[in-house]
Every structure is written in C-alpha cells, then in structure tokens.
Amino acid sequence: MTSAPTTSPLDVLRDVFGYEEFRGQQAAVVDHLVGGGDAVVLMPTGGGKSLCYQIPSLVRSGTGIVISPLIALMADQVAALENLGVRAAYLNSTLDPYQAQDVESRLLAGELDLLYLAPERLVLPRTMALLERAEVALFAIDEAHCVSQWGHDFRSDYLGLGVLAERFPSVPRIALTATATPATHAELTSRLHLEDAEHFVASFDRPNITYRIEPKSSARSQLISFITTEHLGDSGIVYCLSRRGVDQLAEALVARGIPALPYHAGLPAEVRADHQARFLREDGLVMVATIAFGMGIDKPDVRFVAHLDLPRSVEGYYQETGRAGRDGLPADAWMVYGLGDVVSQRRLIESGEGDEVFKRRAMSHLDSMLALCETVDCRRVQLLRYFDEESGPCGNCDTCATPPATWDATIAVQKLLSAVIRLDRERGQRFGAGQIIDVLRGTDNERSRASAHQSLSVWGIGADLSESQWKTVIRQVLARGLLASHGDYGVLVLGEDTGPVLRGEAEVFLRVDPVKRAGAKKASSSRRGDPAATLDAADSALFESLRAWRAEQAKEQGVPAYVIFPDATLYGIVEARPSTIAELGGVSGVGLKKLDRYGPAVLELIGARR
Ligand code: ADP
Numbered sequence: 001m002t003s004a005p006t007t008s009p010l011d012v013l014r015d016v017f018g019y020e021e022f023r024g025q026q027a028a029v030v031d032h033l034v035g036g037g038d039a040v041v042l043m044p045t046g047g048g049k050s051l052c053y054q055i056p057s058l059v060r061s062g063t064g065i066v067i068s069p070l071i072a073l074m075a076d077q078v079a080a081l082e083n084l085g086v087r088a089a090y091l092n093s094t095l096d097p098y099q100a101q102d103v104e105s106r107l108l109a110g111e112l113d114l115l116y117l118a119p120e121r122l123v124l125p126r127t128m129a130l131l132e133r134a135e136v137a138l139f140a141i142d143e144a145h146c147v148s149q150w151g152h153d154f155r156s157d158y159l160g161l162g163v164l165a166e167r168f169p170s171v172p173r174i175a176l177t178a179t180a181t182p183a184t185h186a187e188l189t190s191r192l193h194l195e196d197a198e199h200f201v202a203s204f205d206r207p208n209i210t211y212r213i214e215p216k217s218s219a220r221s222q223l224i225s226f227i228t229t230e231h232l233g234d235s236g237i238v239y240c241l242s243r244r245g246v247d248q249l250a251e252a253l254v255a256r257g258i259p260a261l262p263y264h265a266g267l268p269a270e271v272r273a274d275h276q277a278r279f280l281r282e283d284g285l286v287m288v289a290t291i292a293f294g295m296g297i298d299k300p301d302v303r304f305v306a307h308l309d310l311p312r313s314v315e316g317y318y319q320e321t322g323r324a325g326r327d328g329l330p331a332d333a334w335m336v337y338g339l340g341d342v343v344s345q346r347r348l349i350e351s352g353e354g355d356e357v358f359k360r361r362a363m364s365h366l367d368s369m370l371a372l373c374e375t376v377d378c379r380r381v382q383l384l385r386y387f388d389e390e391s392g393p394c395g396n397c398d399t400c401a402t403p404p405a406t407w408d409a410t411i412a413v414q415k416l417l418s419a420v421i422r423l424d425r426e427r428g429q430r431f432g433a434g435q436i437i438d439v440l441r442g443t444d445n446e447r448s449r450a451s452a453h454q455s456l457s458v459w460g461i462g463a464d465l466s467e468s469q470w471k472t473v474i475r476q477v478l479a480r481g482l483l484a485s486h487g488d489y490g491v492l493v494l495g496e497d498t499g500p501v502l503r504g505e506a507e508v509f510l511r512v513d514p515v516k517r518a519g520a521k522k523a524s525s526s527r528r529g530d531p532a533a534t535l536d537a538a539d540s541a542l543f544e545s546l547r548a549w550r551a552e553q554a555k556e557q558g559v560p561a562y563v564i565f566p567d568a569t570l571y572g573i574v575e576a577r578p579s580t581i582a583e584l585g586g587v588s589g590v591g592l593k594k595l596d597r598y599g600p601a602v603l604e605l606i607g608a609r610r
C-alpha cells in the first residue's frame with residue numbers, strides 16, 4: 001500500500017521544518033518507519049520526538065495518526081503544523097458534529113498529512129471503521145508510558161491501543177515516551193504488542209539544564225529572590241505539593257510584581273484550561289502548580305522549573321524538571337528542600353492508601369530522591385545513574401560548581417541517636433525534631449520544663465551546635481535512614497543499622513550546607529551558551545523588537561508565540577542579521593512556508609534596526 005517516497009526525509013526536514021540536520025537518532029527512527037518498521041522511542045523531553053513521526057507521515061503516503069492523551073493541547077499542535085504548511089487536524093470531544101464530519105471527509109479524501117486523536121476516541125468502533133476506510137501512513141502513540149499501570153500517568157484508555165497490532169497489521173507503529181525506566185519500557189512494549197519493534201533509546205542527559213538543590217530556610221523568599229535576580233521576565237514553572245500552597249504562592253508572587261497563575265486539580269476545568277492557554281501563549285508567565293500540571297506541555301522556552309517541596313521520586317523530579325529548556329537553551333532546575341520535607345513526605349506515604357508493598361516501594365523512591373538531594377557528588381551523575389546511565393562530573397550543577405565540604409559528624413550523630421533513645425526509654429514517649437533539639441541544646445523553655453527534660457542525662461550535650469545546624473544533621477540522618485519519622489507529628493525513632501554508629505564502629509560524614517554568598521547568583525547568568533548573555537545592546541534591541549512582533553502575530557492568530565518562531569530561531573536571526581530572503585531561509589527553524597509568510601516583515605524589522 002505504500003507508494004515509493006517522492007521526497008526524502010532530509011528534504012522535508014529542511015524545506016518544511018527549516019532545520020539543517022537530524023539530531024541524534026532521529027534519522028535512524030525516521031528511516032525505519034519510512035521503511036515500514038515498528039519503533040519504540042525513548043528520548044528525553046526536548047529530544048525531538050515529534051519529528052520522528054511527523055516526517056515519516058509526510059514522506060509515506062496516507063495520513064499519520066497520532067494518539068495523544070492531551071486533548072487540551074491538540075489545537076496548538078495542529079496550529080503549529082499548519083504554520084509550517086502541513087495539513088493537520090484533530091478529532092476530539094471539543095469539536096461539534098459538523099466540524100468532526102469535515103475532518104473525517106478530509107481524512108477519507110486523502111487531504112490530511114497528520115490527524116491527532118485521543119485514545120478513547122480511537123478505540124470506538126466507529127473510529128476504527130473510519131480508519132479502515134482511510135489510507136493510514138502510520139500510528140504514533142505519544143506519551144506511551146500512559147499504558148503502564150505502575151507509572152504515574154496511567155490511562156486506562158491506553159490499554160485498548162494494543163488492538164492496533166491486530167486490526168492494522170501492515171501499518172507501522174511508533175510508541176514514544178520521555179520516561180526512562182527499564183520497567184516502563186518493558187511494560188509498554190508488551191502491552192502495545194511492539195515485540196517486533198526496533199528500540200531507540202537515547203541518552204537521558206539534558207546538558208542545558210543546570211541542577212541546583214539548596215537548603216530550605218524561607219522557601220517563599222528564596223524563590224522570590226531566585227526569580228528576581230535570575231529570571232525576571234522569564235517563563236517558569238513552580239511546583240508545590242498542596243493546592244493551598246499553590247494558591248497562596250501564586251498570590252504572593254503577583255503581589256511582588258511577578259506575573260503568576262495557579263494550576264491544580266481543585267480549580268474548575270475552565271479556569272485550568274484558561275491558565276494553561278495563557279501560560280502557553282504569553283511570554284514571561286510563571287505557573288505555580290501541583291504535579292497535575294505539565295504532561296505534554298511542549299512550550300519550548302520554559303527557563304526554569306522550581307520545586308518548593310520535595311518530589312516523591314527521582315522519576316517525578318526528572319519529568320518535572322525536564323519541562324525546562326526544551327529549546328536547548330540554558331535553563332535552571334532549582335529546588336529548596338529541608339527537614340520538614342523529609343518528615344512530611346514520610347508521613348504522606350505512611351498515612352496514604354495502598355498496601356505494605358506499595359508503601360515500601362514509595363519509601364524506596366523517596367530514599368533515592370533524598371540521596372540525590374544529599375549527594376556531595378555531581379547531581380547529574382547521580383540522576384543519570386538512576387536511569388542506568390553512567391557519566392562523569394558535568395560542571396553544570398551546584399555540586400560541580402561548588403563542591404560541598406563534609407565534616408566528621410560521628411559524635412554529633414551519636415549524641416542525637418542517644419537523645420532519641422533516652423527520651424523513648426526514660427519518658428516512655430517519642431518526640432519530634434523540635435523537642436529533641438531543645439533537649440540536645442539544653443534549651444530552657446516551657447515545652448522542656450513541662451516534660452521535665454532537664455533531668456535527662458542527655459540534656460544539653462549538644463549545645464555546641466546551633467538549632468539550624470542540628471536541623472541539618474537531623475535532615476541528613478533521616479535521609480540516610482539512621483532515624484525514621486512516624487505518625488502525624490513526625491516523631492523520630494531509631495532507623496536501621498544504628499548499632500555500628502552508636503558503638504563507634506562506623507563514622508558518619510555529613511555535608512556542610514553552603515552558606516548563600518551575596519553575588520554568587522550572577523555566575524549563572526553568564527552560563528555557557530546562554531545567547532541572552534552575549535547579546536550587545538543593538539542585538540538586544542533587535543531581539544526585543546522581534547519578540548514584540550512575534551507576540552502580535554501570535555495574538556492575531558490565537559496561537560502560542562513559539563508557533564510563529566521559537567526563541568532559538570529569534571536568536572539565530574539576530575546573530576545572522578539576514579538582509580535577503582535567501583539569507584533568512586538559512587536560519588535554523590525558518591522553513592519555506594514561514595519564509596514566505598513572515599520573511600518580509602522580519603527583514604523590514606531588521607532593516608529598521610540597521
Ligand atoms: P520532544 O517531543 O522530544 O520533547 P520536540 O519534538 O518538542 O521534543 O522538540 C524539541 C525542540 O527541538 C523543538 O523546538 C523542535 O522544533 C526542535 N528540534 C527537533 N528536532 C530538531 C532538529 N533536527 N534540528 C533543530 N531543532 C530540532
């Protein structure tokens with residue numbers, strides 16, 4: 001059913017998308033699909049997964065069917081393709097019957113290169129019958145990890161997609177995801193019946209993201225100072241654990257003049273949709289959100305992702321931070337974390353639903369996340385190792401930039417563990433971190449007087465450390481499992497393997513939390529490869545006028561700004577300062593259709609700035 005390709009994939013890449021070369025494994029994936037093979041593609045966010053099915057859909061005859069769970073994003077995806085001159089459409093519940101009918105007839109008439117469908121729609125007998133009458137170039141199953149029941153984004157509708165193998169045995173299928181764990185990989189392969197597919201697994205490193213994890217003191221003011229000193233006017237996402245936390249923080253940011261919107265599952269659907277659309281369309285908005293926000297958001301110019309609460313797993317952290325810097329330009333993954341996070345996350349797991357096995361798994365996910373926070377080695381090495389990838393120190397994370405000092409905390413930890421034991425034995429009661437620190441420091445307050453802590457043998461044995469130093473110690477000891485926290489009040493109990501430390505047979509080295517140096521921030525604004533940092537005044541002025549022009553265009557068409565041109569292309573234009581249409585066509589990201597449509601306006605802007 002496949003006629004011989006008339007144009008080569010490379011021609012399509014250059015003419016339609018305006019890119020010079022394929023990246024990484026794109027060319028191999030594209031060739032494999034064009035040749036009729038099935039593929040499983042694991043690539044990090046920003047790795048360029050879309051081209052892996054879009055180009056074969058254009059090269060093969062018939063329509064490429066893209067299955068995506070993200071109905072709210074389909075209109076933008078289609079708008080982006082139409083802007084490139086690609087004939088695309090979507091079928092989902094937001095269309096009225098007439099609109100749907102129109103799309104169906106375009107499909108049957110062979111007038112579509114790409115058609116986006118939600119999984120629940122695809123498996124309807126009516127849709128299956130429609131597709132059987134159409135010429136299908138390929139099936140692309142995006143966000144394929146949604147078929148995995150153990151994953152965090154499971155969608156039951158995805159289970160039905162296995163049927164494609166049977167109903168369309170001769171149509172190539174490609175499953176794509178940015179979820180990297182071997183377990184998810186294996187599960188999606190078997191559930192989607194891709195046993196005979198070729199597997200393309202890319203490196204999961206995101207070299208343009210700078211990873212930073214700082215001790216939490218006052219999360220909100222730390223965030224505000226991070227944004228105002230490093231990311232004023234940038235788009236970013238801030239993740240919080242609770243809905244209330246989200247609402248309050250969004251308000252606080254707005255009060256400080258930082259444009260921000262809240263997003264969580266407790267908001268009405270229209271409000272969520274509106275906030276998401278504004279985040280995608282407007283430049284420089286900060287989205288304050290719970291983890292309900294983000295999957296499939298392909299906004300390329302998110303310059304930072306901040307975490308004010310500890311994510312539940314390294315996988316979650318990686319997915320969330322991965323939403324920064326899809327365009328390959330420098331971006332920050334910034335997090336603050338403290339003792340309270342460890343206690344509250346443990347409590348959430350304990351009091352949550354699920355059986356013992358589930359809870360044990362959740363605890364071990366949390367332990368890996370804590371190990372990432374407390375590491376004295378390169379963050380990226382640790383992060384990639386979690387996905388079975390070995391690498392060397394990256395030079396682009398906080399621990400590489402300022403290797404943390406360690407100190408011999410054996411005696412302090414012995415004192416701490418003894419205090420926990422004494423309190424339990426002599427008071428027959430367990431206490432939270434606050435009271436234990438009071439006892440260690442011999443703090444004479446109402447709380448300690450009421451419990452007559454002064455009479456304990458451990459009273460005041462830790463007066464040599466400050467309250468905040470003890471918090472740091474407890475946080476790290478909890479992270480290592482030498483202490484555990486329990487129950488609603490986060491009382492501390494002995495953890496595992498404390499014997500060797502208590503007997504003096506094992507030493508404990510802890511990291512010294514870095515003290516924030518004034519001016520230390522500036523270093524990162526001159527990050528390697530940051531085009532914004534190297535623009536001179538004239539370039540900046542041109543960049544800003546291009547940005548303003550782009551915003552106008554986007555508003556007129558009702559599409560996100562990046563659909564017109566992503567930032568990376570604007571920087572390319574500023575750098576090249578083309579004076580002819582042909583020169584402009586040489587800039588990465590300027591395809592034929594956009595050249596035709598926007599070329600004259602862009603050249604005029606450049607001319608005016610000469
Ligand atoms: P993913 O879906 O894997 O997260 P995308 O397909 O959204 O990634 O691509 C990320 C960004 O990289 C997009 O802005 C895209 O246009 C760009 N891109 C993809 N492939 C290439 C390429 N070969 N050359 C230049 N830019 C590319």
Ligand code: ZN
Nearest residue numbers: 378394397400
């Ligand atoms: Zn590093």
